[in-house]
Amino acid sequence: MRPADWSAAGFASDPLPGDPAALRNGGTEYVSIADSINTTARRLRSLGIDGQQSEAVFALADSAGTVADDIAKAEARYRETGHALIDYAAALDAAQSESLDALHTAQNAREAADEAAHAQHRYLSLSYGEADPSTALRYTMLSQDAGADAAMAQSRVADARARIHEAQTARDRAAEAARDRIENTTAHDGLKDSWWDNWGKDALSVVTDVAGWVASVAGVLALVVSWIPVVGQVLAAALLLVAGIAAVVNAIGNVVLASTGERGWTEAIISIAGAALSVIGLGAAARVVGSAASAARINALARIQSGWAGEALTVRQALRIRPSAMREAEQLWRAPVAGPSNGDDAFRLWGGGSGSGGGSWSGADPTRLAYPRESLGLPDVNTMENLSIGTITDASQVQHVRHALPLDGMPGGGPEWVFRGGDPLDPAIGRVVDSTIPFSVP
Structure with a gap:
């Protein structure tokens, strides 16, 4: 069983899912079927006529040879497919093992980085409060050493993440190689039905494409007429029914064409998703309504925040935000902000x-946020290249304790402590910067 938590390496879920054992068993089964086919074909070809010299016996022997030739074509397809699956299973197994080892490295490095960062803060605090210059200098040097250890640990986390990306690339190459082997075998083994080659696939392609066009047009018209008073909803329902049926036909056609190698599985999966949305109803309208509701909730909470100056999130801006980013922001908006x-x-x-001396700080570690720009309501001019980590020296200097307000299309919601601006090394402004490190989005 692979771990469920991959956050230490910067992944929201398992980056290399799959079951190599199931793939290997499936490939072995295919090879076993190929062996059975080969045995059957060999026995058919070896049928003797036992000295009988009739036309019926000769016809039987001829038919047996023809059947043997036909099923032998299937033997190559099953054997090559089986070996392709077995080889891909081995590649997936190796990639998963590499990713798991990298995850353990990232977890250890993340723990080391946290410990070093805490040590750095502790030594800095001790140095500020130490009256003896030599002792204060020793604490300062220990803090610098701890900071270097934290940076090295973060570098090991980045290296582990890169290893996982390389494992994903190796997995993808192996998958493409297996797919090419299977497609090359099925394309040249002579097992395709003649009616399908002659006109079947072309006819189904036309029906599939027309159904997709009808589904798209009917769906758009349903959105348009739904705003007409009285009759709009009835017309929209009828058009959605047409769109749903057409989308299902389009999806079935794309699946059949993909299963025979005439189209890609990506197109088939997209058409299945479109059919699901069409059957459910106004998928696009539902998203607009959901975004409008999210914006309304956020704006209502923003208006009661300390220091609110009219900042708001529009529906158009909300539509541009990833649903997962909006979920994180709304979770933060619902959580209370402690002073x-x-x-x-x-x-x-x-x-x-945005400079280092600004007054806006947060009690939330940005490295623990999946979407720091959105959740902290950062402006467009803030490139987020640096992360300053400080210690509160005078909490009474905090002017506003609030949720981060919406800004430049970002929903905000994360905890925000607003000090007056100034020199980040001046303890009189309420906080002291202990360290500044490069930052990149997790």
Whole structure:
């Protein structure tokens, strides 16, 4: 059983799912079928006529040879498919093993980075409060060493993530090789039905494409007429019924064509998804309504935040935000924001048009957020190249304790502590920057 939590390496889920054992068993079964076919064909060809010299006996022997030739074609298809699956299973197994080892490395490195960061903060705090210059210098040097250890640990996390990406690439290459082997075998083994080659696939392609066009047009018209008073909903329902039936026909056609190698499985999967949306109803309208509801909830909460100055999230902006990013933002909006205390860690992302001395800080570690720009409501001018990690020295200097407000199309929601701006090394402004490290989106 593979781990469910891959967050230490920066993945929301298992980056290399799959069951190599099931693939290997399936490939072995295919090879076994090929062996049975080969045995049957050999026995058919070896049928003797026992000295009988009649036309019926000769016809039987001839028919047996013809059947043997026909089923021998299937033997190559099953054998090559089986070996392709077995080879891919081995490649997937190796890629999964590599990714699992990389995950363990990332977990250990992440723990080491956290420990080093805490040590760095502790030594810095000790140095600020130490009256003896030599002891203060020793604490400062220990803090620098801990910071270097944290940077090295973060580098090991990045290396582990790169290893997983390389394993994904190896898995994809193996999958493509297996697919090409199977397609090359099925394309040249002479097993395709003549009626399918002559006109069947072309006819189904036309029906499939026309059904897809009808589904698209009917779906758009349903959206348009749904706003007509009184009769709009009735017309929309009728058009959605047509769109649903046509989408299902389109999906079935694409699946059949993909199964015979005439079209790709990507197109078939997309058409299945389109059919599901058409059957359900106004999928696009549902998203608009959902985005409008999310924007309304966020704006209502933003208006009651300390220091609110009219910031808001429009429906158009909400539609551009990934659903997963919106979910993270709304979860943060629902969570209460606690005020800071002296000694607490504070974090600030900055870069580009946003400098290190700004007053907006957060109690949430941005490296733990999947969508830091969206959840922290960062402006477009902030390139997020740097992450400053500081310590609260005077919590009374905090002007606003609130959720991050919507800004430049970002929903916000993360905890925000607003100090007055100034020199980040000046303890009189309420916090001291302990370290600044490069930052990249997880």
